[in-house]
Amino acid sequence: MSAARLLPNGFAPLEPFVAFWAADTLSGRDTCRLDSSEEQRLAFYGAAADLAGQAWDYLDGKPLADYGAEDRRLLYLMLSLVHVALAVEVQRDGEAEHASGARRMPITHCHTDPV
Amino acid sequence: MNEHTPSFQRPFDDALKGLGTDPIPAGVYYDPDWYRLEVEAIFRRTWLNVGHVCELPEPGSFFRCELEFANASLIVARGRDGAIRAFHNVCTHRGTQLVGAARGKAATFSCPYHRWTFGNDGQLLSAPDFERFYIDDKASCNLAEASVDVCAGLIFVNLDRRPRQCLREFLGPMGEMIETLPVSRASAWDEYVYEIDANWKVTFDNFQENYHLRFIHKRTNGAPPLETTENPYNYPMGFELFGPHRMNTSPGGSVLDDPPKPLLLQLLGRMAAQFAEEGLTGGAHDRDYFIFFPNLYVFGNPSMHFTHAVLPLSAERSRGVFRFYWNGEPSGARAHLARELALAFAREIHTEDGDVLMKGQKGIGSGALDHFHFQSQEVMCRHLYHSVDRMVRDYLSEKGGAR
Numbered sequence: 349m350s351a352a353r354l355l356p357n358g359f360a361p362l363e364p365f366v367a368f369w370a371a372d373t374l375s376g377r378d379t380c381r382l383d384s385s386e387e388q389r390l391a392f393y394g395a396a397a398d399l400a401g402q403a404w405d406y407l408d409g410k411p412l413a414d415y416g417a418e419d420r421r422l423l424y425l426m427l428s429l430v431h432v433a434l435a436v437e438v439q440r441d442g443e444a445e446h447a448s449g450a451r452r453m454p455i456t457h458c459h460t461d462p463v
Numbered sequence: 464m465n466e467h468t469p470s471f472q473r474p475f476d477d478a479l480k481g482l483g484t485d486p487i488p489a490g491v492y493y494d495p496d497w498y499r500l501e502v503e504a505i506f507r508r509t510w511l512n513v514g515h516v517c518e519l520p521e522p523g524s525f526f527r528c529e530l531e532f533a534n535a536s537l538i539v540a541r542g543r544d545g546a547i548r549a550f551h552n553v554c555t556h557r558g559t560q561l562v563g564a565a566r567g568k569a570a571t572f573s574c575p576y577h578r579w580t581f582g583n584d585g586q587l588l589s590a591p592d593f594e595r596f597y598i599d600d601k602a603s604c605n606l607a608e609a610s611v612d613v614c615a616g617l618i619f620v621n622l623d624r625r626p627r628q629c630l631r632e633f634l635g636p637m638g639e640m641i642e643t644l645p646v647s648r649a650s651a652w653d654e655y656v657y658e659i660d661a662n663w664k665v666t667f668d669n670f671q672e673n674y675h676l677r678f679i680h681k682r683t684n685g686a687p688p689l690e691t692t693e694n695p696y697n698y699p700m701g702f703e704l705f706g707p708h709r710m711n712t713s714p715g716g717s718v719l720d721d722p723p724k725p726l727l728l729q730l731l732g733r734m735a736a737q738f739a740e741e742g743l744t745g746g747a748h749d750r751d752y753f754i755f756f757p758n759l760y761v762f763g764n765p766s767m768h769f770t771h772a773v774l775p776l777s778a779e780r781s782r783g784v785f786r787f788y789w790n791g792e793p794s795g796a797r798a799h800l801a802r803e804l805a806l807a808f809a810r811e812i813h814t815e816d817g818d819v820l821m822k823g824q825k826g827i828g829s830g831a832l833d834h835f836h837f838q839s840q841e842v843m844c845r846h847l848y849h850s851v852d853r854m855v856r857d858y859l860s861e862k863g864g865a866r
């Protein structure tokens with residue numbers, strides 16, 4: 349297998365999505381959603397939705413302070429999936445219109461962003 | 464058309480009846496002359512929420528705040544003595560703006576022009592070659608202060624240096640109520656901001672009526688079938704007025720529309736379990752919107768706990784600032800998820816309003832209408848109109864009386 353593993357054991361199917369979706373800030377994750385194509389969102393949603401329960405259980409099993417780089421990537425990926433769930437399940441064919449409204453309302457501060 | 468009459472009707476009390484039923488003069492929502500009167504009568508001499516004490520965690524912490532309606536820039540700073548003060552961001556030598564950073568920590572503020580240097584308590588500390596000035600009293604060169612006070616952790620400023628009412632008196636009983644909310648103990652915040660081509664009251668009114676919910680928020684807030692529910696328009700369960708302030712009680716949570724949402728429901732379930740574990744559920748005000756004159760909402764729900772302030776930028780432009788307040792860092796991954804989803808879900812709803820606000824302002828600003836209409840369930844908007852109108856008239860008669 350590849351030498352540099354991006355995600356914890358069991359989440360290999362999500363590795364192709366790390367580069368685009370695992371943003372470490374809230375506004376970054378929001379921007380991923382707003383800048384993504386529908387194809388990108390559906391591909392990520394399709395691969396990740398069924399693994400989400402397992403991923404959150406895994407992430408909850410460790411204190412945040414003990415997270416390694418792989419755990420953090422999985423956390424950011426799963427947080428990105430929150431925004432994608434809203435796009436795919438709630439806005440659906442209205443996502444383009446929603447995105448233009450969301451761009452007018454940027455996220456300007458988030459207490460969980462790394463400093 | 465009238466085959467269905469919703470059975471939900473809130474009986475109106477006398478205070479609300481006192482607001483009348485007349486159509487509303489449209490000019491108040493776009494006329495630049497009226498806008499200038501509002502600035503003088505209201506915004507230049509009223510308490511305005513500009514932040515929270517958690518932004519100023521230690522002596523020297525400061526943030527800059529722009530009040531465009533008054534062409535004012537303020538520095539809100541915690542001094543070495545721990546006290547919070549607000550100063551005009553204006554050097555007392557020749558007026559240069561001192562601080563460009565949005566926030567930070569500083570023991571002193573130095574003017575870029577000739578290096579006059581002020582303490583974080585506003586005192587002039589040093590000025591190069593000061594002997595050549597014709598100033599007897601150095602203290603007269605301290606930074607000009609604005610009034611500042613805190614309620615529920617929220618920082619309010621007032622450009623009037625001698626406010627007619629202290630903050631507590633101004634906020635009244637609703638001020639005491641919000642002191643019981645988590646915002647008063649918050650240590651962290653998230654924020655999203657928008658600027659929009661709409662009069663500040665057009666913007667504000669959108670968030671104090673539920674009539675539009677089933678049309679504008681179809682996807683995020685649901686549109687239950689008209690004939691099968693008691694309250695198909697999600698009208699508030701009650702209204703109450705407190706002087707120029709008001710509150711309403713939301714009928715309850717969003718109804719999600721038809722197509723299944725397996726992932727979102729799973730995430731919402733985790734969010735709910737987290738907030739329950741943190742004790743961020745229920746409470747006396749979990750469905751109450753506290754609406755402070757002129758421009759601040761505080762939602763009493765302890766888990767979707769946000770404030771929303773709308774500032775005028777011009778007669779037909781305004782800026783809204785949403786703030787979510789939290790206590791402490793997230794304790795684990797699920798807490799992180801809960802906070803991110805709560806904010807994202809609220810913003811999902813809030814982003815849907817922008818388009819119709821701009822369309823509303825276009826129409827009102829065209830001058831095509833002399834008047835427009837508020838129905839009984841838009842009574843909070845009517846109350847804002849009445850409060851503004853009264854204060855502008857009071858201001859004009861004070862001015863007339865002083866002549």
Ligand code: FES
Nearest residue numbers: 554556557574577
């Ligand atoms: S204007 Fe500030 S020091 Fe001269």
Ligand SMILES: [Fe+2]
Nearest residue numbers: 669679680816
């Ligand atoms: Fe709305």
